[in-house]
Amino acid sequence: MGYHEACGAIKTPYVAKCPQHKQRAVRFPGTASAAELVFYCPECPPGTFINRGFGASCDCALGGALSFTVHRSGNVFKPRGISMINPPRREILIRIEQAGGGERALEWMLEGMVGRRLTESAAAQNPASIRKLLEDRGFDDATISAMISAMPDTSESGKSTLALDPELRADAERQAKQVALATFESRITIADLLARSTSEMLRDQYRAEYPRALRRAGIERIELIDKFPVLTAQFGYTRGKPNPGDSRLRTYREKTGEYIVYGDLAQTEALLVKLDPVMVLSWLLRKGFALPNASGNREAAETILAAMGPADRPNDLTEAVIELVHSISHAFIKRAAVYAGIERSALSEVVLPTAFSFFVYAAARGDFVLGGLQALFESDLHLLLDGMVDDEHRCALDPGCEDTGGACAVCLHLGEPSCRMFNTRLSRKALAGGLGYFDVTTSAS
Ligand SMILES: [Zn+2]
Ligand SMILES: [Zn+2]
Ligand SMILES: [Zn+2]
Ligand SMILES: [Zn+2]
Numbered sequence: 001m002g003y004h005e006a007c008g009a010i011k012t013p014y015v016a017k018c019p020q021h022k023q024r025a026v027r028f029p030g031t032a033s034a035a036e037l038v039f040y041c042p043e044c045p046p047g048t049f050i051n052r053g054f055g056a057s058c059d060c061a062l063g064g065a066l067s068f069t070v071h072r073s074g075n076v077f078k079p080r081g082i083s084m085i086n087p088p089r090r091e092i093l094i095r096i097e098q099a100g101g102g103e104r105a106l107e108w109m110l111e112g113m114v115g116r117r118l119t120e121s122a123a124a125q126n127p128a129s130i131r132k133l134l135e136d137r138g139f140d141d142a143t144i145s146a147m148i149s150a151m152p153d154t155s156e157s158g159k160s161t162l163a164l165d166p167e168l169r170a171d172a173e174r175q176a177k178q179v180a181l182a183t184f185e186s187r188i189t190i191a192d193l194l195a196r197s198t199s200e201m202l203r204d205q206y207r208a209e210y211p212r213a214l215r216r217a218g219i220e221r222i223e224l225i226d227k228f229p230v231l232t233a234q235f236g237y238t239r240g241k242p243n244p245g246d247s248r249l250r251t252y253r254e255k256t257g258e259y260i261v262y263g264d265l266a267q268t269e270a271l272l273v274k275l276d277p278v279m280v281l282s283w284l285l286r287k288g289f290a291l292p293n294a295s296g297n298r299e300a301a302e303t304i305l306a307a308m309g310p311a312d313r314p315n316d317l318t319e320a321v322i323e324l325v326h327s328i329s330h331a332f333i334k335r336a337a338v339y340a341g342i343e344r345s346a347l348s349e350v351v352l353p354t355a356f357s358f359f360v361y362a363a364a365r366g367d368f369v370l371g372g373l374q375a376l377f378e379s380d381l382h383l384l385l386d387g388m389v390d391d392e393h394r395c396a397l398d399p400g401c402e403d404t405g406g407a408c409a410v411c412l413h414l415g416e417p418s419c420r421m422f423n424t425r426l427s428r429k430a431l432a433g434g435l436g437y438f439d440v441t442t443s444a445s
Contacts, residue, residue: 102173218441340372
C-alpha cells in the first residue's frame with residue numbers, strides 16, 4: 001500500500017494497463033523494495049516497460065511522493081502512546097498533595113520510604129507545606145500566617161534544607177511522587193514476606209539469601225506492588241521512519257478538531273527496584289567524579305542529587321546515573337522475563353533516575369494479572385540477582401558492540417514496547433568490566 005508521510009493519507013497502489021494491448025505484468029526484483037518492481041506489457045517489445053515502482057504522488061496540499069510497502073510494515077502505521085503511573089482514584093492524588101505533595105514525597109524517599117505509605121511518614125516540617133495543608137483545611141490567610149510564625153524554628157534540628165538545582169528538585173519531587181502514588185494502595189516488602197511465611201525454608205531465604213543477594217547487587221530494596229496503576233494512552237500514529245523527529249505525528253482528532261486520547265486504565269503487578277545510594281556514590285567516585293564522601297543512604301543520595309543537572313540540561317553525572325539505572329533495568333527485565341514466565345515484550349519499565357529506582361511492570365491484559373512477578377518476588381529473587389551480577393557480561397558481538405557503546409540488540413536492548421527510552425543511554429560498561437556498578441558492589445560486600 002502507499003502512504004504519504006507528510007499528511008498520513010493511504011492509497012491503494014495502482015498501475016495502468018498498456019494502452020494498446022490492455023495488459024500488464026510484473027517482474028519481481030528479488031528485493032523487498034517496491035520501488036524496484038518493474039511493470040511491463042507482455043505483448044510489447046522486450047525492454048519497454050509501463051512503470052518502475054508505483055510512483056504516485058499525493059493529491060493533498062502538502063504534495064510529494066507516496067511511499068509504497070507491504071501493509072503490515074511498521075512504517076505504514078506505528079501507534080504512538082504513553083504509559084504513566086496514574087492513581088485509580090482521584091482521592092489518592094488529593095491525599096498526597098494535601099500531605100505535602102512532591103516535597104514530602106522526596107523527603108520520604110530520602111528517609112527510606114518509612115511507613116506503609118507516604119501519608120504515614122513523619123510530616124514535612126517546613127512552612128510552605130504546612131501552609132498548603134492549612135489552606136486545604138480551610139483556614140484563612142491571617143490565621144495561617146499567625147500559626148506559622150508561632151511554629152518553633154526547626155532549621156537547626158539536623159535536617160538542613162537540601163540545596164538542589166530548582167529544575168533537578170522538580171524532577172526529583174515528581175519522580176518521588178510517582179513512587180508514592182504507585183505504592184499508596186499496595187506494597188509488599190521482603191519483611192512482609194518474612195512475616196507471613198510459615199515455611200522454614202522460605203523464611204531462611206528471606207532472612208539470609210535475599211538480603212545477601214540484594215547487597216551484592218547494590219540494591220537497597222525490591223518491593224512488589226500488586227495493584228500498580230498504569231494508564232496506557234494512545235494519542236496518534238506516524239507513518240514512515242520510526243525514530244522520533246524523522247516523521248510527522250498524526251494525532252487523533254474529533255471532527256471538530258479537538259484532540260482525542262484513547263486510554264486504558266488498568267492495575268497490574270510491578271516490582272520497584274531501588275539502588276543503594278551509598279553504592280551509587282561509590283561507583284561514581286570510582287568512575288572519577290569529584291564528589292565528597294558521605295556516610296549513610298540519605299547523605300549519599302543528597303550528595304549525588306546536589307551534583308546532578310536536571311533531565312532537560314543533563315550534566316555528565318546525570319547521564320552516568322541515568323545510564324546506570326536504565327542498564328540495570330534492562331538487565332533485570334531480561335532475567336525477570338525468564339523467571340516470571342512472561343514474554344519479555346510484555347514487561348515494561350519506568351526509569352526514575354533521581355530516585356535511583358525503576359519499576360518493572362507486566363502489561364495489563366484487562367483485569368487479569370498473571371502473577372509471574374509475584375512468584376518471582378516470593379521465590380527466585382536471589383537467583384535472579386546473583387545471575388545478574390555473575391553472568392557473563394560480554395556480548396556475542398564484541399568487540400564491535402563494545403566499541404559502539406556496549407549495548408546492542410544481542411545484549412542489552414529490549415523491544416520497543418518495553419523500553420520508553422528507545423534503547424538509548426544503555427551500556428554494559430555501567431554494569432561490569434572494571435568500572436561497572438557490580439565491580440564496586442561485589443568488592444564492598
Ligand atoms: Zn498527502
Ligand atoms: Zn503493450
Ligand atoms: Zn552487545
Ligand atoms: Zn529501556
